[in-house]
Amino acid sequence: MVDMHPKKRVEIVMEAPALHRLTDALDKAGVTGYTIVSALAGRGLSGAWSREGLAGDAGRMVIVICIVDAARADAVIAGVHKLLARQIGVVTMSDVQVIRADHF
């Protein structure tokens, strides 16, 4: 059996043009890594969008997935919150188990 260790999974749905600002903030918050996925379409309070046909970054959303240690989670969430306060987006956090604790 592989040992599992509890961590936090932070998932951020956000606007593509602000992505670099977010990853800079994550880098500063000391996270060990993150993975970005391009969302295809969506709807929220500010309406529906789709990336189809867009030649630029505006109007497109990305999902940033970041596994962090619980001890660092609050700081990460606070940093993300500050940055995205005025931006369109959704931030969620959940509990996960990872196999290599020293990686995070």
Added chain:
Amino acid sequence: MVDMHPKKRVEIVMEAPALHRLTDALDKAGVTGYTIVSALAGRGLSGAWSREGLAGDAGRMVIVICIVDAARADAVIAGVHKLLARQIGVVTMSDVQVIRADHF
């Protein structure tokens, strides 16, 4: 420290051609939003698939992520279940924490 609020994260893997029917159902169920990701490939009981090379929607799957309030989760799941009963797909629900409770 940022206040976190418990919500449900519903994740639906489903066939692309039926997507509009699902989002219509979600809209009717009163969810505040959802985000769609295009899946690249997969396998299930009905076999393997890949979106590579497909000129049309058939044979392609999408993932719909929807953060909902626990109070509304049952209704959302029921609606999704009814719609996808005869469709290929997977529906999962999990616990998450969000930062802006009023958004959902």
Added chain:
Amino acid sequence: MVDMHPKKRVEIVMEAPALHRLTDALDKAGVTGYTIVSALAGRGLSGAWSREGLAGDAGRMVIVICIVDAARADAVIAGVHKLLARQIGVVTMSDVQVIRADHF
């Protein structure tokens, strides 16, 4: 109300060239299915990457999502761990509820 059943959600961030080896391992471990998403970019201990501009598979990561029964989760994680031990990647497991227990 729809009946929900507890399962495990295994999420694997891994290098694209090794994908076939992983899905073969999952097939052997007897999972009923999985869904693959193409990641856009990311950063980890071994540096940052982006799929933009890549004509080949090297340097690109994918995310494999696999819903499994708790009874089988350990075996799946062990198989994945063995395979990815020397590969770049992240493996997480979390609790989810599904609607069709017999599917997994």
Added chain:
Amino acid sequence: MTSGFFDLAMQNILSPVVLFFVLGVGAALARSDLSIPEAIAKTLALYLMMSIGFKGGVEVAKTGLTAQMVRTAAAGIALSFAIPVVGFYLLRAISRLPAVDAAAVAAHYGSISIVTFVAATEALRGQGLPFEGHLVAVAAVMETPAILSALVLARRHAPSAADTREPIGPLLREIGLNGSVVMLLGSFAIGWITGPKGLEPVAPFLVDLFRGVLCLFLLDMGLVAGRGMRAGWKDLSAATLGFGIAMPILGALLAAALVPLTGLSAGGAAIFVTLAASASYIAVPAAMRIALPEARPSIYLTLSLGITFPFNLAIGIPLYQALAGFAVR
């Protein structure tokens, strides 16, 4: 159907377009990782629609709207309604396929394959044989009626599978407004409005590149067909496989019977017969996933893309041309 037919067939089979399809099938069966990205496959398909629509419209701009066009469209719509009925009962008679699968398969054969259309026009161009430009619009109107027929058949013969709560109206509207139909008819209209003068500046893109792009698209179709064959083979009985070859010939015969009513030229008749013989593999499969989700794609896609399409590409097209030749005379 003598040596002329065999010459045409050989010439057809050894054309780059067919060989690239074969390459795709071979690569998929050998499990090569060769693949065309989805975004490209989709765009190649749109490009083909844009090109043939525009060129068809320009032809009509030259000749003007004729009664022949209306008559051909009417014949096409009638065929699209009728072929699924013939196909459904034939399939039920020769195989043990459940009614819902049979209805879904039948829908594909009533509708049309635009790439088969294109391959037929290329064969004619190779021989210097002209055909009517308005056949592009006929192809577009033949896409949808078959779906209606198939749904009626399914509701009668497999009532539990054919969800009667799903209203047919919005579904037909969705299919009628699907991207490729809009691209085809929109480009047709633009070609008609702007005429030969409008075509000129865009000809290097829409005309000159056409055959090369077609090769790439057929490579992609071969890859997808080969992938489907690998997976779908086991679900197909010999009878079902036989249907994949008998049905296009049957469709062609039905169309040939209507040719005299249309007043088409020999080239146009060859295209018209080919349309009837062709089976959809993009628009109808997507519609079936919504309207008849219990029908198995492994059956209808393997038949349409894995059996009928290659048969038509290699042997059908010269055959239908010969058939149309008899019908016109």
Added chain:
Amino acid sequence: MTSGFFDLAMQNILSPVVLFFVLGVGAALARSDLSIPEAIAKTLALYLMMSIGFKGGVEVAKTGLTAQMVRTAAAGIALSFAIPVVGFYLLRAISRLPAVDAAAVAAHYGSISIVTFVAATEALRGQGLPFEGHLVAVAAVMETPAILSALVLARRHAPSAADTREPIGPLLREIGLNGSVVMLLGSFAIGWITGPKGLEPVAPFLVDLFRGVLCLFLLDMGLVAGRGMRAGWKDLSAATLGFGIAMPILGALLAAALVPLTGLSAGGAAIFVTLAASASYIAVPAAMRIALPEARPSIYLTLSLGITFPFNLAIGIPLYQALAGFAVR
């Protein structure tokens, strides 16, 4: 601005390029699922930059660097700074739009639309009228100053919305190095270095395909514009809609006043005036999401892409050419 103008306008409106835009808008409004994948849309835009940059550079290689180029660039930069100020106060005067929205809208009109530029050059080519190749570089330098103006306006009139912690320097650097500007100026430099001899081998790709690719890109722009109209309509008052037509004309008049200082030819002046009249819809929206996130895209995108772009495409371009004709004389 008599019958010659109307002929030009009609010829313009019935060109394939404009008709494909109309097709896109129509398909989006009818809720067709026709769409161009994001990867293709992005690449089509890069291709257009590569082509016009390269061709512009080759022109400059023929004529050499002139004082005229420097004067035109200076005039362009001045306009890019000034137009947002005019636009902001006009918008505040005629509508109830909050200051942050008004500043964001104003930024779009000070910057430029490269597709409008291209459409204007196509119209000139249709008439055999030459224009200065260096205008491509002028277009590039006019992209960014407007954003600076708009930020200054927002910081003064909506201090809470214009985040003063966000430093302007990196933002401007980011915009100045954005992909399309680099592609445009880089291709311009390569065209200049290699000259007509360098263009020759790549001409089938960069020159011959240009108009066909443009049609496809305009179809895509129509689809995006139509989608935006469907969503954004309700946020726009009559006054705001009117601004979408009045502002480009105002911008054109300002540019026409500067034409005599530039020494441009009639063709070049038409392009220059069109640049001033055009509104950005790719670079500036992305910058606004960062610099003024509280400004609503439904307003600035609908105005720029849904009102001003089609107006310029159909009516503006011949109008600005007429205007430039007066200014040159």
Added chain:
Amino acid sequence: MTSGFFDLAMQNILSPVVLFFVLGVGAALARSDLSIPEAIAKTLALYLMMSIGFKGGVEVAKTGLTAQMVRTAAAGIALSFAIPVVGFYLLRAISRLPAVDAAAVAAHYGSISIVTFVAATEALRGQGLPFEGHLVAVAAVMETPAILSALVLARRHAPSAADTREPIGPLLREIGLNGSVVMLLGSFAIGWITGPKGLEPVAPFLVDLFRGVLCLFLLDMGLVAGRGMRAGWKDLSAATLGFGIAMPILGALLAAALVPLTGLSAGGAAIFVTLAASASYIAVPAAMRIALPEARPSIYLTLSLGITFPFNLAIGIPLYQALAGFAVR
């Protein structure tokens, strides 16, 4: 290697193809967000394979299969096996690179770069120098043997890193059937079967567009190389960097020694020598991620794509042509 060489080198360096590569590197180093979507990059690579494969096959259709082709392929395979061995021991001698990294780097140099091949053929075309069409097939067979050599070296010198449980057979099969090899050899076969008559209708796509598309692909390669340089620089010592220039020259010398055995023309010999000097950056890196996951991509990719490729593009190609000239005489 006198003034003729320098003229060729200058002409080469100032060609649009090389300048677009430079633009890409510059944009990446300046952190511009210019990028080509993955789907497009992949398709551009497939297009290049399709085009050169088809054209090569057509050439062979003209001349027929010759003993020369077999001899050249044998020489190529021998080089692909031998070069990694030379490279590995050289690298171990001059640098402190761990054995697993050295083996992975060596694999890249034994294999080939198809874009370097293409750039060499373009240089020859610019001079009107013919070359043998079958070299396309020789390029394809030189892709894989190097990987086998490198794995044997790694298993001997870094047994813990070279996973001996991973069977080599399936890996080689996977590499042999990788998408670009299949596209290259498949198109070669189709060109051979259909001959010049088959090329004609697809020439506007496969021939005329080639150089323009190549520019776009080289821009993309520049962007990826620049990104890699920014990240990988710190992992590279001076000795390793020197290897990136010494090794291609060494490979070229080895190939030049074999040229007399092949019976190639001056043009063909230049291509053959260039193939040996070129280093893989698509197929081998992917294979290394599976076979030698502990080898660092920051080292082998930076060397292959960041050092050797630009060196070959700008200076190597004319150099190897001069070298081949001596070998042929």
